[in-house]
Every structure is written in C-alpha cells, then in structure tokens.
Amino acid sequence: MDQDIAIEVKGITKNFGGYTAIKNLSFSVTKAELFGIVGPDGAGKTTILRLLMGILLPTSGEVMVFGVSVGRYPEKVRESIGYMSQRFGLYEDLTVEENMEFYCDLYGVDRKERKRRMEELLDFSGLYPFKKRLAGHLSGGMKQKLGLTCALIHRPDILILDEPTAGVDPLSRRDFWRILYGLRNQGMTIVLSTAYLDEAERCTRIGLIYRGEMPMLDRPNNIRSSLGISMVEVVLSETSRARDILLRNEYVDMVTVYGDRLHIGLKEKEQMDSILDMLRSYRFEIKGSREVIPSLEDVFIKRIR
Amino acid sequence: MGERIRHLVIKEFIQLLRDRRMRAFLFIVPVIQVFVLGYAATFDVNSVSTVVIDFDRSSESREIIRRFTSSGYFSVKANLTEDREVIPLLDKGKTLCVIEIEKGFSERLRKGIPSEIQVLMDGTDSNTAMIATGYVHSVLKKYGSPKGGTDKSPFRTRIWYNPDLRSKNYMVPGVISLIVMLTSLIVTSMSIVREREVGTIEQLMVTPIKPVELIVGKTIPPALICFFDMILVTIVGLFWFNIPIRGSFLLLALCTAIYLLSTLGIGLFISTLAKTQQQAIMATFLFFQPAILLSGFATPIENMPQVFQYLTYLNPLRYFLVIVRGIFLKGNGFDILWTEMAMLFLLGFLIFTLSSVRFRKRLN
Structure with a gap:
C-alpha cells in the first residue's frame, strides 16, 4: 500500500433503483491534499462524498481510507474523518457550546481533553463570544464555522466538506478558506465539493464530475482552460x-x-x-x-x- | 455504548424541554385530557329535560310528577296544558322526554281499573333514550307497588366494581392508555423526523454512533415522559376524581412498560414513513383515531361486527385498556391479566423489532 494515500476509490458504482448515479469511479487522494470534487448541480458530488464516508454503500467497488475498507469497518473509519454536510447539520435549538459538547460525547472525547479542545476551537473559529448563543440565532457564516468546529472536534485526519460555502457571504467565505489552508498546512487531508469555479481554483487538485463520471482529474488551471x-x-x-x-x-x-x-x-x-x-x-x-x-x-x- | 446513549438522551431532553409548545403538549395536555374525559365525556344520564302535560290535575297526578322530579334523573321544565305544544318542543330539541297523564287517571286508579301514562322520548341519542326509559320504568314501578310494602319482585341487581355506575371510573383510567400512546407516537416520530428534516441525522450517522444506540437513545426520552404522564393522570384520578385504585401500582407500571414497546415501535415506524413533521403528525392521527374506536375505549368490542372484532386483536390499546381498568376498578392481578400482558408483549416485541429493522434500512 502506498503510504501517502489517504483515500482510495476503487471502481465504485452506485445505483438508485434503475438509475445509475455513479459509474465505475476510481481516484485517490493523497495525504495533505486539498482535493475538490467539482461539478454542476446534480452531477453526483454529494453521492460521492457519502460513499467516501460510508453513509451510502456502493453497489459495486470499494472505498479504502488509510488502507481500511469503509464498507467493512464504517465505525472505525469514521473516527478518522470529520464530515460537514451541506446543511451544516447543527441543532438549532442547542447553544454553540451544547452542539460542541454533544459531538464530543458522540466521539467519546474524554473530559480533560475536551475542555482544552473546545477552548482551542472556539478561539480559532472566533465563536468564543457566542458560545452561549443558540445555533439557530447565528448568521450563515457563523453556522458554517460551527459546523466545521463540530466536524473537527475529534481531531480527524481527513476532513470532508459538502458544498461548505453555499449560501455564505463573501467575507465569511474568505475567512473559511483561510481556516482550510491553515488546517491543510498542519497536514490535514481535505476533500470538498463545490459548484463554484473560484473555489475549485483554490484546491490543489480537482476531479470534474459530470453525470456520475469523472472525465477529468487535474490541477485547477488545466481544467479551467479545457472548459472553453x-x-x-x-x-x-x-x-x-x-x-x-x-x-x-x-x-x-x-x-x-x-x-x-x-x-x-x-x-x-x-x-x-x-x-x-x-x-x-x-x-x-x-x-x-x-x-x-x-x-x-x-x-x-x-x-x- | 451506554455513554453515547446517555448523552443522546440528555440532548433529547434539552431539546424537548426548551421547546415551549412541546412543554405544553407534554405536561398540560394530559391534565386537560383527564378533566375533559372525567367531566364532559360521561355516559351518566341525569337531569333529563322533561315536559309534563297533566290533563288530570289531581293529587295522584301531582304525586307522580313529584316522584319524577325527586328521583334526580328528570328536570321538569314545563307543565303544559295543551297537546299541540308538545311536538315543536321535541322537534327543536328543547326537551327529551314528554310525560302525558290523561284525564280521569286518578278516577280509574281509585276504581282499580288499569290506567295509562304516555311517555314520549326523543330517540336521536339512542343511548340516553334507553337509559332514561329505564328510569321512567323504575319510577312508575315504585309508584305502582303497594304503598309501604316491599318489592316482591324476585330480581335484585347488584353492580360490582363500580356500584354507582360512574362513567368517570371507567373513563379516567382509560385516559392513561390514550396519553401514553399519543405521547410516545408524537415524541418519537417528531424527534427523528425533525433530525431528518434539518439534516442533523446525516451528521449523526457519520459519528461512531450505532443504529441500535440511536434507536434506544431516541425511545428512552418518550418512554420516561410517558411514565411521568401515567403517574400524573393516576394522581389526578385518585385525588381529584376519587377513582379507586384497587390493584397494584407496580403491576400498572410494569404493564405500561410492556405497552410502551408497541407504542414506541409504532412511533418509530411512523418516523420511517414521514418526510416532514407535518406528515408525522398526520400519520399519528391516522393511526390514533381508528385505534381508539377499535379499542373498547368508549364502545364495547362485543358490539362491533365480527370483522372489526378480529381487527381489535392487533390493537395494543385494546389489551392495555383491559389491564388498566382491571387494575384500577377490579383489583386484578397478574393471575387474571397475564393473557393480556402476554399478548401485549408479543405484539410490542413484533412491532418494535419490525420497526427497528425498517428504521435501520432507512438510515442507509
């Protein structure tokens, strides 16, 4: 096994009823890469991310995360991945702090470690002053940061983000990317999906998705010029x-x-x-x-x- | 495993209790239900509005009217003198019962000739009309028996368990079964469907939480709330309505736990059907209404057509009602109720297992 590979996708196909959403897809993501799954709405981006997480199981093929099969050991794999779904997945009737506590509980972050990590994440996301506020009362940009904070709470090696900046104002978007670069510099592998070209260009490598296939996998510049x-x-x-x-x-x-x-x-x-x-x-x-x-x-x- | 369930339960309680409408639903609605069903939903017939037409105007006829009034079952609204005023009163629903004493009633009575009294009854509400007719008979029968003498009739009825035939005694314990069912259906299905609606369920599924933990964590809060509501209704029943509880409260708690298997299972099932919270509420009532009608809550199962009687065997409410009323009014123990308990357990086990399987499938 290649030591540098974080995620390896081996020929996955996903059928929903009679409809084939993903067709025999193979690619790999190396460690500390900022990998973009890029494509127009409805191309199958979210489905691919769900397959990487093991929330969906492929009809055929296999996904390996650090050499471990996602289909066979989903719980083990999930411990090393942080995931942020398109809609942030926060409890709007819980406070910022309660949301973070809850995810700490689910990942089994122990008491001593928890306090330090929560302080750290609240600090780095700028949510400290709002920790007693209900998540539902946060702005779009802050909700997104809270979503990220919750996804990072268990110190994952891989971060998977599904259209993280959809519906977020430009200023918060820039902030968010600064955070992502910071994480990547610490060695985190990041996979994200987006329909926006400006975001695709910020990735180290992008896979272009059209109708469940990946006709192109390259550096952003090459892909952009090929679109025409x-x-x-x-x-x-x-x-x-x-x-x-x-x-x-x-x-x-x-x-x-x-x-x-x-x-x-x-x-x-x-x-x-x-x-x-x-x-x-x-x-x-x-x-x-x-x-x-x-x-x-x-x-x-x-x-x- | 236990840790994650515990934290999920705590989170559920924070969310439930923070929601003002949910708080009202959980703690005020049960009390309202007890009072409404305890006071308003009664089959007791008293103060039947009655009109008397006395053509005889004798001391005997006045004595009969007095007996009707003093029986407590009739309230005499008007004393008419003309026949034709009667029909409109019945038509408009101003009166339920008309008693007509013809002219010469007292004279015939004195001569020992059989005399007649005409009673007209509004039969729109057949149940009330039947009961009121029974009261008319008993008043007249007493008048007809020899003065001062004892009733020679060989039949004497004694009513057990609820000697005063109070509807309350029958209704209030039944409320427990309704509250437990409604609360567990709504709380279980809503809490799951809301997570799906908002998208948090997806975020939950990527944590190391197992589907079993999710199911257990999602059903413990409604179960605890149902126990609380059960105790609340019992206390109001005992101390406000003076309903006796002749059996063991512990047995009642045990049976509630068995009953919860079914109701939580159905709640879980609804959560797999509904995409939105509105759909969950609609599905709840779609199930709840027929479940009440086919349970023996208000109308005896024996009166239903055979097909419907068979259907009631699939209704957990049916068994729990027998248990609740048996414990409260008859003081039944395990020796008598075990068949109902066994059926309830079997049904609950099946429903809960099937729903859990379906729930797990929906997650993937």
Whole structure:
C-alpha cells in the first residue's frame, strides 16, 4: 500500500433503483491534499462524498481510507474523518457550546481533553463570544464555522466538506478558506465539493464530475482552460425578465433559469463585469454573482458549434 | 455504548424541554385530557329535560310528577296544558322526554281499573333514550307497588366494581392508555423526523454512533415522559376524581412498560414513513383515531361486527385498556391479566423489532 494515500476509490458504482448515479469511479487522494470534487448541480458530488464516508454503500467497488475498507469497518473509519454536510447539520435549538459538547460525547472525547479542545476551537473559529448563543440565532457564516468546529472536534485526519460555502457571504467565505489552508498546512487531508469555479481554483487538485463520471482529474488551471466556456451565476429577482434582456446581448451565449438564480454563458469571460453593469442599469437588484462550473451540455454545445 | 446513549438522551431532553409548545403538549395536555374525559365525556344520564302535560290535575297526578322530579334523573321544565305544544318542543330539541297523564287517571286508579301514562322520548341519542326509559320504568314501578310494602319482585341487581355506575371510573383510567400512546407516537416520530428534516441525522450517522444506540437513545426520552404522564393522570384520578385504585401500582407500571414497546415501535415506524413533521403528525392521527374506536375505549368490542372484532386483536390499546381498568376498578392481578400482558408483549416485541429493522434500512 502506498503510504501517502489517504483515500482510495476503487471502481465504485452506485445505483438508485434503475438509475445509475455513479459509474465505475476510481481516484485517490493523497495525504495533505486539498482535493475538490467539482461539478454542476446534480452531477453526483454529494453521492460521492457519502460513499467516501460510508453513509451510502456502493453497489459495486470499494472505498479504502488509510488502507481500511469503509464498507467493512464504517465505525472505525469514521473516527478518522470529520464530515460537514451541506446543511451544516447543527441543532438549532442547542447553544454553540451544547452542539460542541454533544459531538464530543458522540466521539467519546474524554473530559480533560475536551475542555482544552473546545477552548482551542472556539478561539480559532472566533465563536468564543457566542458560545452561549443558540445555533439557530447565528448568521450563515457563523453556522458554517460551527459546523466545521463540530466536524473537527475529534481531531480527524481527513476532513470532508459538502458544498461548505453555499449560501455564505463573501467575507465569511474568505475567512473559511483561510481556516482550510491553515488546517491543510498542519497536514490535514481535505476533500470538498463545490459548484463554484473560484473555489475549485483554490484546491490543489480537482476531479470534474459530470453525470456520475469523472472525465477529468487535474490541477485547477488545466481544467479551467479545457472548459472553453465561462458561466456566471447571478442571484437576482425577476429572473425571467432578466433572461429576455440578456438574450438580446451579443456577448451572451445562453441563459438558464434556476429558481432565483440565472446561469449566464458568456463568449468571453472578460465581459462578465459589463454584463452585470448592464443588468444594474435595468434596475435589477443583484444579490450575488460567481463563476460556476458549466454543465456538460453547456461545454458540449459550445464545442460542437 | 451506554455513554453515547446517555448523552443522546440528555440532548433529547434539552431539546424537548426548551421547546415551549412541546412543554405544553407534554405536561398540560394530559391534565386537560383527564378533566375533559372525567367531566364532559360521561355516559351518566341525569337531569333529563322533561315536559309534563297533566290533563288530570289531581293529587295522584301531582304525586307522580313529584316522584319524577325527586328521583334526580328528570328536570321538569314545563307543565303544559295543551297537546299541540308538545311536538315543536321535541322537534327543536328543547326537551327529551314528554310525560302525558290523561284525564280521569286518578278516577280509574281509585276504581282499580288499569290506567295509562304516555311517555314520549326523543330517540336521536339512542343511548340516553334507553337509559332514561329505564328510569321512567323504575319510577312508575315504585309508584305502582303497594304503598309501604316491599318489592316482591324476585330480581335484585347488584353492580360490582363500580356500584354507582360512574362513567368517570371507567373513563379516567382509560385516559392513561390514550396519553401514553399519543405521547410516545408524537415524541418519537417528531424527534427523528425533525433530525431528518434539518439534516442533523446525516451528521449523526457519520459519528461512531450505532443504529441500535440511536434507536434506544431516541425511545428512552418518550418512554420516561410517558411514565411521568401515567403517574400524573393516576394522581389526578385518585385525588381529584376519587377513582379507586384497587390493584397494584407496580403491576400498572410494569404493564405500561410492556405497552410502551408497541407504542414506541409504532412511533418509530411512523418516523420511517414521514418526510416532514407535518406528515408525522398526520400519520399519528391516522393511526390514533381508528385505534381508539377499535379499542373498547368508549364502545364495547362485543358490539362491533365480527370483522372489526378480529381487527381489535392487533390493537395494543385494546389489551392495555383491559389491564388498566382491571387494575384500577377490579383489583386484578397478574393471575387474571397475564393473557393480556402476554399478548401485549408479543405484539410490542413484533412491532418494535419490525420497526427497528425498517428504521435501520432507512438510515442507509
């Protein structure tokens, strides 16, 4: 066994009923890597992370964590992994401190060790002043930090994060990444999923997921240049009116509506700012914008044209 | 293993008691239930509103009316003189019972000729009408028997266990069975479904906690609350309603524990069906209503059609009601109740095991 490998995925397939969510996937994550599972919504990112954790069992294939099979010894493997689900998974009616205590209890962190570790984590996450506050009364960014704190409470070697920054303001997002880099420098292996290109670019290596497959596994720069299309996600009101206006613009390739969000395909990435300015001039209230991973269809359509 | 369960239980209690609506549900609703069922849901018939038409106007007819009034079962609302005023009163539900004494009643009585009294009864509520008719008969029978003489009739009824036939004695112990069922169904299913709704269950599953620990940790809090509610209802029954408890309280506690196997199992089962808390509540009542109707809580099982009688064998409430009433009113012990206890245990064991298996499957 390779001493440097933290997670090894050996040909996993996952079927849900008649639908194949993950198709014969293999890859490995080395120690102290910041590995990004990157892809558009619905590509199968969360399913892959759940398979890594052993919350889902693969239909075929195997996942090994430090050489131990996840399927056979899930409890043993889980002790070395910290996991943060998409929705943070916090008890909103418990205080910050109570949430942390509860996870300490579940992981069996002993009394003496616990006090020191909680102080340490409260300090490092900046949650110290809020430790008596109910988790439900925290802001999005603070909830996310609390989620991370709870995932780190048992000193895991691997940290798995499912879209950790979805719905978090840009400032907290930057803070959060600073924390992640800090952890990685201490030797922690981090695997995270994201649909955002700016986050994908911060990883050391990314696997691109399209429809349950990983057609590309490379450094962020190589992947970005191979996409050949820029896609911007804009959160605003009146999405369908905005779409009609955008489609008349010469730089806009395509527009897809996802609820309160628009995915705008641009011919040239440099046009992003001028498009946003144009929308503002039409008095749209833009609540946020980020570059996202285009879907396989988008890339495909772009390529064949 | 025990440590993790203990901490899960503590966490559950913090969450339950911090929620104001949950607190009200757990501690106030049981008390309201006892009082409502103790006072309002009564089959006792007294002060039947009655109208009298006395065409005879004699001392004899007045004596009969006096006897009706003083029996305590009838409250005479009006004394009419005309026939045609009666029908509207019955139609509008202003009166349930009409007693008509015809002219010449006293004269015929004195001559020794059989005389008649007409009684009209509103039969909309058949149960009350039957009981009230019984009272009419007993009042008239007493009047008809020789003055000062004793009743020669060979039949004498003695009612055991609840000699005054108080509905309360029957209803209040039954409340325990309802409260325990409702509380365990709601608390168990809600606490699990909420974790799934909020997404915390996923976070729980990645900790080293085992499914068994999760099941045990999730069912202990509702079980403890049910014991508390059981004791609460018993105390109110004993000291407020003066319901006797003739059997052993320890046996009652033991049987409650057996009964909890079924109710917690059903709560667990509901948690595997429902995706949201609303669905959990709906599923609870979908089960709860027919369970009450098919339990013998208010209407005897013997009166049901055969098919429904068979269905009641699958209802844990049925067995527990027999046990609770047996312990409270008859002072029954294990020697009499063991069949019910065995059935309840068997049923509970099956339900709990099946639900646990299903629960574990849903987790993966």
